[in-house]
Each structure stands twice: as C-alpha cells, then as structure tokens.
Amino acid sequence: MTPEPTSSPGNIEDRLQLLVEAVVDYGIFVLDPQGLIVTWNSGAQKLKGWTRSEILGRHFSIFYPPEAVASGWPQEELRRATRDGRFEDEGWRLRKDGSRFWANVVITALRDPATHELTGFAKVTRDLTERRAHEEALRASEERFRLLVDSVEDHAIFMLDRGGLVQSWNKAAETILGYPASTIMGRHLGLVVPDADREAGHPQATLDGATRHGRIEEEGWRVRHDGSRFWAKSVTTAVYGRSGELLGFAVVLQDKSQQKRLEDLERSSRRMSEFIAMLAHELRNPLAPIRNAVTLMQLDKQLPDRHARVRDIIDRQLTQLTRLVDDLLDVSRLTTGKITLRPERVSLAEVVRHSIETVRPQIDARGHELTVSLPADEELVVEGDPTRLAQVVQNMLVNAAKYTPEGGRVQVRARRCGSEAEVEVQDNGRGIDAQDLERIFELFAQAETSGLPQAGVDGGLGVGLALSRALVRMHRGKLGARSDGPGRGSTFSMRLPLASR
Known part of the structure; x- marks a missing residue:
C-alpha cells in the first residue's frame, strides 16, 4: 500500500x-x-x-x-x-x-x-463604503418620503400590517382622526369605523378586497378619537414585497364632510326647485277660472254694494296670488337655467317708457312725485330681450313705489356712460342698510330695516331682485344698489353694453 x-x-x-x-x-x-x-x-x-x-x-x-x-x-x-x-x-x-x-x-x-x-x-x-452609501441614500430617501407624507395636510396617510394593525401615522391622520401616533400605533383599523360597521366585519372586508384587487376605494362614515363622525373617502392599497409576499396595506383617507354637506344641500335644493315648479303649475290651473268668474262679476253693474266689495277683495287677492305664482315660476326657471332670451336691437329709453306706463298706476296710487329724464331713442340702443329688460326696469320701479312713503319722490334717469347704457331709479324712501345691499339680490331675501314702515305694500317672496340681476347678467350687464342707510332712500342702477353700430 x-x-x-x-x-x-x-x-x-x-x-x-x-x-x-x-x-x-x-x-x-x-x-x-x-x-x-x-x-x-x-x-x-x-x-x-x-x-x-x-x-x-x-x-x-x-x-x-x-x-x-x-x-x-x-x-x-x-x-x-x-x-x-x-x-x-x-x-x-x-x-x-x-x-x-x-x-x-x-x-x-x-x-x-x-x-x-x-x-x-x-x-x-x-x-x-459603497454599502453604507446605499444605506444612507435609502435612509435619506425614507426621510424625504416621511417628510413628504407628513407635509400632506388634508390626507391622512398610514400603513397597516397584514392583520390591519397601524404601523405608521402621519400628522394629517392625527389632525383628521384625532389620535396621536403614540396611542394609535399597533391598534386595529376597526378603531376608526362605526361600531355597526366593525361588528359587520367591514374593516376585514376592506383588507380582503384590497388583497384580491390590489386597491379598493370607498366612502363612508369614520369615527374620530372624540367619538364624532365624519364622512370620509379612503383608498386602501395592498403592498407587496419583491418576492410577492403581502407586507401590509397603505391607506389614504380624506375628510369629505364638507363636500357631502354641499352635495346633500344641492340635492335638497334641486328637490325644492322641482317642488316649487310643480306647485306653481298646480296653483296656476285654478287661477284662470277664478279670474274669469271675477271678470264676469265686474261686468255686472247691478251687484249690491256688499257683493261688489267682496268681488273687489277677491280681485285684489287674486292679483296678488297670481303675482306670487308667477314669482314661483320664475324661481323655477332661474334655478334650472330654463330662462331663455330673444335678443334684438332695442332702444333702452323705449323700454323705460313702456315700463313706466305699466307701473304708473302703483306710483299714482301712492301719490309719488315721478320725474323722468330720458335721451333720444337712438342714443341708447342695446342688444337684448325687450320683454326681459322691461321686467327688470318694472321691478326697479315697483320696489321704489313699494318702499317709498306716500307723497315721496321717484326719479328715473337713462343715460350713456362711455360704451354702456345706464338706467337709474332713485327714491327717498326707507333706504337699505349697508349689510343688506348685496343680500337683497339673493333668492327669498328681503331687507329688514327695523323701525321703518313697509310702505303699506306686501313685500312678496323676495324673488324680483334676484331674478332681475340674473337677467341683467345674461345681457352681460350689471345690476346694483346703493343707499346712505335706513330712512335715506336708495338708488338701483342697471348697466348694459351698448350695441355696436
């Protein structure tokens, strides 16, 4: 061997x-x-x-x-x-x-x-050295990401592990949900959902859905640390490692309470507009036969005085009711955008004259002194719907008559101001408080000047000025009001662009 x-x-x-x-x-x-x-x-x-x-x-x-x-x-x-x-x-x-x-x-x-x-x-x-440089770069990247996440103020951003326990918590999450990071870390996602949803297994269903589909988006009620509720939109995304194993979930949550309130208000407003339109149409149907009956009674000259007085009461109240129904119909058209214009070249001075003729009975009935200053028809030519422009001017005149005591003064002026035409209606009536100068142009709004009389005329629904401003804006113009205060009168001014020659 x-x-x-x-x-x-x-x-x-x-x-x-x-x-x-x-x-x-x-x-x-x-x-x-x-x-x-x-x-x-x-x-x-x-x-x-x-x-x-x-x-x-x-x-x-x-x-x-x-x-x-x-x-x-x-x-x-x-x-x-x-x-x-x-x-x-x-x-x-x-x-x-x-x-x-x-x-x-x-x-x-x-x-x-x-x-x-x-x-x-x-x-x-x-x-x-090279490994440390990579680690430092990774730490710097993670720090930048953390700072980025913390700088987001309107989105709660946090991480969950596979079981739904909170692993990270940005400042916005603390602000929106009310939990400090020290108290929420390691606790379950179900803490921020209502009891009924938690008992129904909603948090786990969200995680299961994100696992199956990669991402799940939903809206619903969430609960703050103090127990108050808010409407939230959340996106839950499954996070996977390089080898495909599920690491956890990223959650981005936003407080949508304000948006939900606006949407609910919009739906309520839309339903209200639909109801007003239906109500106005239903009320208008019986008005026509009542008006016909009153007209027939007015033709009868043999009615006893007592019956004639009753007839006149019905006539006055029917006129008021008809005006209110017309206001309701205009509100419906205004809120649904169904007001249409039929524009043509029209003399604004002529529109003012026709409007004065229509409203003069109310002015005369209260003994107002009316002064009118109008230029020649050809000086104030605008592109507009004469019917709608007359409606605006009549509303300005009716307001002056309505809120000016008997024997007061009403002045109407139309003039050219550069490339615009201006119509002013001025009175020495009850005036408008400064805080009401814009509010009176809102739907159903009326100035409330305490201690001053209502001039003896029903104030209506508070629709006329809102409708008038909308019509003027549709003509690319402006409608405004000014006043030195209660008891010192007011001036309503309408400006429209002049038509090109």
Whole structure:
C-alpha cells in the first residue's frame, strides 16, 4: 500500500498563508499583543494602500481617524477582544493617502492552545463604503418620503400590517382622526369605523378586497378619537414585497364632510326647485277660472254694494296670488337655467317708457312725485330681450313705489356712460342698510330695516331682485344698489353694453 501523505505543521501554515494572500477583498493581518502589525496580506495592501515593508512593525492605530485615536478607541477594541475573544465594529478608517472609508472590522484574540496565553490578534477589515452609501441614500430617501407624507395636510396617510394593525401615522391622520401616533400605533383599523360597521366585519372586508384587487376605494362614515363622525373617502392599497409576499396595506383617507354637506344641500335644493315648479303649475290651473268668474262679476253693474266689495277683495287677492305664482315660476326657471332670451336691437329709453306706463298706476296710487329724464331713442340702443329688460326696469320701479312713503319722490334717469347704457331709479324712501345691499339680490331675501314702515305694500317672496340681476347678467350687464342707510332712500342702477353700430 502506498502510504498517505502526511501534512507537516509547516505545510499547513504555508497553505494558510497562501490562502490569506489570495484573498484580495479583505484586509487580513495579525497584531502582536501590543497592537503592532506582524503580518500583512495583499488584500490589506489593496484596501489601505501601505506595502508590507511600509507597515510591518507599526501600530494598527495608524488606520484610525485622529478623533478615534484621541479617545483611545483602538486600545478599547483590543481590550474587548481580549475579554470576549472576539470584537466586531463598523466605523471610519484611514488609507495611506489620508482618505476615509467605512469599514467592518473583526478582531479575534489569538491564544496559545496549551497555556491560553494571549499571543496576539487576527484582524479582518472589509470596505463597506459603497454599502453604507446605499444605506444612507435609502435612509435619506425614507426621510424625504416621511417628510413628504407628513407635509400632506388634508390626507391622512398610514400603513397597516397584514392583520390591519397601524404601523405608521402621519400628522394629517392625527389632525383628521384625532389620535396621536403614540396611542394609535399597533391598534386595529376597526378603531376608526362605526361600531355597526366593525361588528359587520367591514374593516376585514376592506383588507380582503384590497388583497384580491390590489386597491379598493370607498366612502363612508369614520369615527374620530372624540367619538364624532365624519364622512370620509379612503383608498386602501395592498403592498407587496419583491418576492410577492403581502407586507401590509397603505391607506389614504380624506375628510369629505364638507363636500357631502354641499352635495346633500344641492340635492335638497334641486328637490325644492322641482317642488316649487310643480306647485306653481298646480296653483296656476285654478287661477284662470277664478279670474274669469271675477271678470264676469265686474261686468255686472247691478251687484249690491256688499257683493261688489267682496268681488273687489277677491280681485285684489287674486292679483296678488297670481303675482306670487308667477314669482314661483320664475324661481323655477332661474334655478334650472330654463330662462331663455330673444335678443334684438332695442332702444333702452323705449323700454323705460313702456315700463313706466305699466307701473304708473302703483306710483299714482301712492301719490309719488315721478320725474323722468330720458335721451333720444337712438342714443341708447342695446342688444337684448325687450320683454326681459322691461321686467327688470318694472321691478326697479315697483320696489321704489313699494318702499317709498306716500307723497315721496321717484326719479328715473337713462343715460350713456362711455360704451354702456345706464338706467337709474332713485327714491327717498326707507333706504337699505349697508349689510343688506348685496343680500337683497339673493333668492327669498328681503331687507329688514327695523323701525321703518313697509310702505303699506306686501313685500312678496323676495324673488324680483334676484331674478332681475340674473337677467341683467345674461345681457352681460350689471345690476346694483346703493343707499346712505335706513330712512335715506336708495338708488338701483342697471348697466348694459351698448350695441355696436
């Protein structure tokens, strides 16, 4: 038999030395018990820049920044390695040229197998600068993302684990839902949904839906820390790892209470408009036969005085009721956008004259002094619907007559102002408080000037001015009011663009 080759200690050491020399990605060298370098491999030379002849016999603290040397850290490393048998650390180290690199260092205490006496230290150094740069870049990216998420003020953004427990919580989540991060972390998503939804399994259904479809969007009631409810829109997205495993869920939640209130108000307003339109049409049907009956009674000159007085009462109230129904119909047309114009070239002065003729009986009945100042017809020509413009002017005149005491003054002026035509109706009546100058143009709004009489005339529904302003705007014009205050009269002014010649 051929004897097996034997390995002498020298051969083993030579092979180990060759192995150490072959490693070029790690600096591997040996220190004596005092920290002086006694061996040096090619990896150490590549990593640190010193040749074997330059570095042997020097203290290993030469690889440490001055601040680390000053604090005694190199000796502390040897002390811990001596105590524990092994020491591992990461930190800045120096190359021969003075440049720094981030190193992973493992120092192992070497002891005599027989006596256990410390004979030195084996040190392995690895350059982790590139890995650290990636980690720093990742940390910076995560920090920027965190700052971005925290800077979002109107969206609660938070992460859940696979079981629905809160893992992150931005500032907006704290503001919207009322839970500080310290009290919500680790608690279940069901905490912010109503009891009935939680008992019905809604939170888990949301997570299951996001898992199946990747993303689920929903709206519903949510509960704040103080127990109050709000309407929320939420998007829950499943988050997966690189290997496809489910990591958790990202939730973005927004408080939509204000929007819901506006939508509910819009629906209510639409239903109200539909009801008003139906009511006006239903009321108008019986008015025609009642008007015919009153007209026939007026033709009868032989009615007893008592019956004639009753007939006149019916006539007056029927006129008022007809006006109210017409106002309701105009409200319906205004809110549904069904008012249409039939524009043509029209003299605004002529429109004013016809409007005065229509309203004069009311003015005369109250003994008002009426003064009119109009230019020639050709001076104020506009593109507009004469019927609708007359409706606006008549409303201005009716308001003046209505809110001016008996024997008061009403002035009507029409004039050219640059490229516009202006119609003003001024009175010395009850006036308008400054806070009401815009409110009176809202639907169903009327000025409430305390202590002043209503001029003895029913104020109506408060529709006329709102409708008038809408009509003027449809003509690309403006309608406004001004007053020096209660008891000091008011002026209504309409401006329209002049028609091109």
